[in-house]
Amino acid sequence: MNLWLLLLILAGAYLVAVIENWVVTGRLRLLAPLLAGIALLGRESLVPRLPDRLLFETAPPLLLAAAILSMAVLPLAPGTVLVDLATGALFVNAALAYVMVAVVMAGWGPDAAYAMIGGWRFLGQLVAYSMLIVMPITAVAMRAQSLVTTAIVSSQAPLPNAVAQPLGFLLFFLAAMAVAFLPPFDLPTASDLADGVFGEYTGARLAILRLARLVLVLSLATAVTVFYLGGWLGPLLPPAFWTIVKTLAVAAVMLLGGRYLPRTRSDHLLEWSWKLGIPLALVNIFWVGITLLVVQR
Amino acid sequence: MLEARRGRPTWERRLLARLLSHHLTAFVIPGLEVAHACGLDPEAAGLSPAATPRHAAVLLLVGEVPPSLAHAAAVVYAQMPRPRAILAVGTDSPPPLPGASVTVPAMQEDLVAAVQQLRAVMARNAWSTELSAFDADHAPPSDGASPGKHGAQTEANSHDMHLDRGTAGGVHGQTPPLEGVDKPHHDQAEMAAGHAMPPEPGTHQHHHHLMEEHGGHVQPQEVDHVRHEQEMDHVAHTSAGEDPGDGHKHLHHREHEGGFMSMVMMTQDLPRSPDGLPMEWLEVPFGPLFPGLPGGLALTFTLDGDTVTRASLTQSAVARGLAATWSGPVSGFPTRFARLDPLAGDAYRVLAVRALEAMRATTVDRTLAWSCIGVMERQRALSHLTWLASFAWLLGDRWLRARAISLLQRLRGAPDVDSVARLRPGVDRFVDRVRSMPPLRWRLQGVGGFEGADTARLRGPVARAAGGDEDARTGDPLYHDLGFTPVLRHGADAWSCLEVRLAEMRQSLDLMVAAGALSAPDLDTSMVRDGTGMATVETPRGRSTLHLTVSGGLVQTVDLDAPSTYNMELLQTVTFQQEVSDALVGVVSLDLSPWELDR
Amino acid sequence: MTPLQQYLVLLGLVAGTTGLVVVLHLIARSLGPNLPEPDKDIPFAGGTLSPKPAWVRYHVHYYGIALLFLAFDMEMAFMYPWAVVFREVGLEAFLDMGVFLLILFLGLLYGWSQGALRRQ
């Protein structure tokens, strides 16, 4: 079963790629991501001179591993989850922290100015988004009385968290986009840095990075689904179907949102998240605390 | 011709080649904006634009690639992974680039066909056993000396202009003194040749401070960086060492017995940031070929972290590269002169026509004047849309870019005034929507500000974005008849520049319709034999003046005063202490055309 | 699955990812060696060949916020176990954490008022 789940993750990542291609080019082509991947594999995989070879080589697999691990604890259906960890919600954060590590490594590794600026930019981005990932998840855990992801889904049976904690949902959604450096938060891979941290990667290494990014988007869309949209809960249809549909819808909204927005300025991102985001996240915790004390469910 | 990968074309490689030929990405030279200005849309033809040559399979040459840009193009080409190909559209592949795989005229249909052709070439020849390494123009490292080649290259660039506080005369902020920066800049070619030529200790400006600390004693030591690099380079080529420079011989350690050198003393020569931290500053080139910036604009930022402390322009690689063709018979002069700037060719055609007309006639030819207005306003709208597309690329705003390109194509395809009038509602909706997008406003307001700059020296939309009532059209009686008033904004930042250009785009459509003419101005030049002529027009980038002398039916001297030369003076102002992306937004907001810069 | 087995699966995922990456590299390598060429290994810098390494003392302008972030990150360690037992303990938990968060928020307000939340 585990193998099937892994294949499902890859299939999901492929669908995300199809959606992304559709958003970027405006045409829905099912084979485009496959051809793009093959085109990457068929090209030379160059290593810039004088790199920190260790960091340069570690970054792509680390990014992929981080994305897959964060995905591993998110359930598809009751009982259908790769690893039903007792600290699942915390583990998602832990795995996502290594996304930043991989990006910073990819920025530093090639000894190229654009990439390096992109890498350190992303660390700044982490300082902005990180609290907005963990604080809303705490509020979700308060309601579920558990860090187990399946328990979090079950706790939403009366009402999905997106309705019960709208503020947390909004903050988490935006922060999730920032984690996956999707537009408008694509600061590390920005066009104003000639693709930044991805810029010096070619061939197979770039293919791995792109794959990792897709899995990451999928993982964050699943996280939004599981933590806020009631995961597998839904009428009539089988639970797995609901998770998949919700996840793809969230991924599509994430990808589509960036189409209409210019890239955020890094200083704005930091300012907004600390002067607005974190106070709102605290308000969210306060709000959830009160409702749980009063309503008790 | 195609630069293939090394290997026997086995069946699985052939299969792969067929598949990979379906996904082609292109790095555009001189730039995407030139492609758009030529009416081409590489994306629609199946070539998705790449932000870096590392991600590109095709080098797309568009329009006229001046020889001075060829070296940069060759460097970019060398940095592309194989299999790679060159697609030349409306131009030839200049040396040292290898010949183009496919060469077609600059038409969208031809481009589409060319991409199909390129796919076939790629599918057949992606692997080959007979290959030669491409060399951008370096001597092989073994013999080390190929004075002819390097000499020529160095000379070609030796008059590099270095715009800094000393020479620019613009408005500057205060920059703390930086060791080495005020020394003359080494020209690109020599730097480029750095790893092939024997290093000359002491001539390279960039020294790396190395600190050795031993038993509490610290000794700063300067090491010639280029030589250092060379050793490292060697290592990198021979081994995939774990440690950077594994096996690299240690620099000798000098132990200083006398005194203890504190961190304060060690860092005292380093430049200070506004927060007082001593940091090393990094010079990062953003051009001449940087997607998002106009191709040919050789911009270099001196960065303190991600913040620009100083911006400089090396000589524009494309600056008036075709000036040599200007002199000659009067009859073809407007067409030749229009090639000056692929981004605003028609504007310069109009300028040339008006200068010649001033020479010829005593009375104003009203038909000619109206058609000049129609063509100029069409050019303005097109130019602003092209600018908007590049700007949107830089901002990462896909919707804005797609809309700008689609409007650009519809306007370019509009055959007559009526169809332009029909475009008006769409343009209106677009402009209103862009102006009412808060995220865009947040992004741009206060960025690239030049408040307090000397607006009297500025030209065009940039001047008008700072409230400067500067427009060559206000003095024109015909424009006056049309009820023209210049668009003014007062923000003096990137947002105001955008607003001015959006409003002017809309205004230009109205003026075109009112002028009632779109066809290129036709001038009977047979009468022009001798004399001098002068004309001033408002090009999309601002007021431009041309002085001409003609004798015996031949153009003798051409003296052009172009707006980008003036707006360039804002370079320091819009970039100083700005984050890299903001600095780039500021530079692009000035809409400099590297083609019309005279330096 | 026992917890230990779960950890083994996670470890297996890391190993599997590494394996996938190695396989992809092998496939890429089987398609032919890279052709060494001059300038090919020099990072892209707008069409120039910049001989300088990028590794310098890089000025990170958000270090003020980064320091405050460390404090907040620390505080999250307490939040998770608290969140799990919140409903069980009830009002007392609410007040306890309220005081704790208030203290932290004071720190944020102080940093804010002193301009630590700006680009340095």
Add this chain to the structure above:
Amino acid sequence: MTVQAGALALFGLAALWFGMAVFRTHSMVRSAFSLLTTMAALGGMFLAMQAEFLGVLQLMMMATEMAIMAIFMMMYMMDPGGLGQMEMTHQKRLSLLAGIVGGLAGLALAVASAWGPVASRVPNPARQTHDLGIELLGRSMLIFETAGVSILVAMIAATTVVISRRHE
């Protein structure tokens, strides 16, 4: 049990190895990432000892915190890329001595301490988190609030450091 001990030893060795790598490299950034890996390996050790909450917390917090340490190392140290092969160690004899003494002391402490009987059964991970929460709100409540105050002090100190820079 054997697997558990093996994993523990493996992560322990990895932690030691990367701990050494921190000082064996010339590159500041690589040094910081080595330390990060050491910390992550410690997280692995916690997991091997079935302290799930601690392990995952360690994995999460150390990733961000070591990365933030990396920016300060890069900002304040000469030649952060290690291109100059700069000698990073100094006062070698003293530090060697300190290292040996510290190591021996730690070892002695580990051997001499009465660790009590080996826990035969570990409460399940969900229980651990729950108990930790009860502990925080019960017996250790004051400690928990004191931690809040010390974090506040740290924030004020950080702010002071940052703004004093500007007034210089």
